[in-house]
Amino acid sequence: MGPLSVSKSFLAAASARALGLLALALLSAFPATSQAQISPAQAAAIRDVIGARVEAMTILGGDFGLSDGNFHSTGALGAQGADVDTTVTKIGGYGDVGDPVPLGDTNIGWQPHLQGNMGYVESSDHVETAELAGDTSKLRTFAIEFGGGARFWTSQNLSFAPTVMGLFGHTDDTYYAYSEFGRQNLPQLRQLGLADWSVDTWSLRPALNAQYIVRLGRTLVTFSSDPTGFFTHGFDRSNVNEKVGGNSGFVTDKVDIDIPLDIELYGHELRTGGYLSRTDLFGDLKEGLAAQHLNEIHARLVLDFLNQLWKVQWLGVGASYLWGTAISGWTVGADVTFRF
Numbered sequence: 195m196g197p198l199s200v201s202k203s204f205l206a207a208a209s210a211r212a213l214g215l216l217a218l219a220l221l222s223a224f225p226a227t228s229q230a231q232i233s234p235a236q237a238a239a240i241r242d243v244i245g246a247r248v249e250a251m252t253i254l255g256g257d258f259g260l261s262d263g264n265f266h267s268t269g270a271l272g273a274q275g276a277d278v279d280t281t282v283t284k285i286g287g288y289g290d291v292g293d294p295v296p297l298g299d300t301n302i303g304w305q306p307h308l309q310g311n312m313g314y315v316e317s318s319d320h321v322e323t324a325e326l327a328g329d330t331s332k333l334r335t336f337a338i339e340f341g342g343g344a345r346f347w348t349s350q351n352l353s354f355a356p357t358v359m360g361l362f363g364h365t366d367d368t369y370y371a372y373s374e375f376g377r378q379n380l381p382q383l384r385q386l387g388l389a390d391w392s393v394d395t396w397s398l399r400p401a402l403n404a405q406y407i408v409r410l411g412r413t414l415v416t417f418s419s420d421p422t423g424f425f426t427h428g429f430d431r432s433n434v435n436e437k438v439g440g441n442s443g444f445v446t447d448k449v450d451i452d453i454p455l456d457i458e459l460y461g462h463e464l465r466t467g468g469y470l471s472r473t474d475l476f477g478d479l480k481e482g483l484a485a486q487h488l489n490e491i492h493a494r495l496v497l498d499f500l501n502q503l504w505k506v507q508w509l510g511v512g513a514s515y516l517w518g519t520a521i522s523g524w525t526v527g528a529d530v531t532f533r534f
Contacts, residue, residue, distance in 0.1 A: 240388050241437040248438050249426045250482020252363030252395050255313035256337025258286035259422060259446060261490065261516060261525060279318050286311025294347050303347040307355045310340040328372040337363040339399065351407045359399040366392035387433025394430040395438060416450040442479035447472050462497035465508060488518040494529045
């Protein structure tokens with residue numbers, strides 16, 4: 195049986211060089227002098243950034259494979275600058291159902307595998323330089339995903355779980371124009387679908403989890419790798435000029451350790467453990483987050499509730515430190531695992 199993990203963590207003191215900066219796209223597309231018209235080339239450049247940003251935010255909020263939390267960025271893109279606050283809240287997880295059963299006459303065991311997640315992202319981009327200084331672009335994304343597959347055991351230690359999921363997202367943008375330049379160009383931005391827009395997306399998420407378990411007495415060490423892809427299509431746009439849709443992916447390699455401490459607290463055994471992981475980002479996800487990879491080290495301290503409280507395996511607290519390309523920070527929150 196596999197665990198179904200439910201998490202809600204909070205990230206503070208983070209630096210993400212550019213977590214989808216619409217205002218920076220405007221700054222890079224416009225010349226230094228004020229103008230009243232936006233050229234087709236400038237509009238196309240902005241749409242490219244918006245498309246990557248929408249897909250990245252939908253995956254960040256809707257997929258259980260990436261961390262949630264409170265992000266803060268004061269990074270610069272070229273000579274431009276902005277102050278960005280992003281909050282990601284999610285709950286989700288995965289699990290193997292039941293015990294493995296033989297696959298026909300082979301020596302391979304299999305069991306159903308389920309996955310799901312729900313999340314919400316809110317990002318405020320406060321522009322600090324050039325003609326747009328003082329303007330704010332606020333992005334909100336709600337996303338939900340569900341799917342599954344099967345886990346196949348080729349031995350007691352080695353297993354593979356191919357899965358397919360669907361990810362739905364709704365994103366809307368509100369642009370607050372306080373600068374003279376922003377107020378002058380806001381009507382045209384709205385007409386072109388570059389400000390105050392909304393769009394729905396649908397993503398297909400194929401993935402393959404491979405894991406190998408090493409048993410050291412009661413201690414379990416699990417090595418895993420998760421190559422994951424996203425194929426996104428936009429629909430129900432508020433403006434026909436909006437351009438959303440593309441391909442993204444990530445690969446997460448992780449080492450997890452679970453250590454029973456043989457100490458009882460309130461009638462439950464105390465356990466500790468954690469994991470070390472690296473996630474490499476690709477496609478629009480990398481472009482939208484302006485990050486190539488993310489490392490995470492996680493520690494947990496939990497009480498074992500297996501066979502004592504419904505389907506709960508353990509309940510406790512966990513904390514992580516994250517670092518990588520253009521991002522760092524820490525998370526802390528509840529660590530709850532179910533076993534079916």
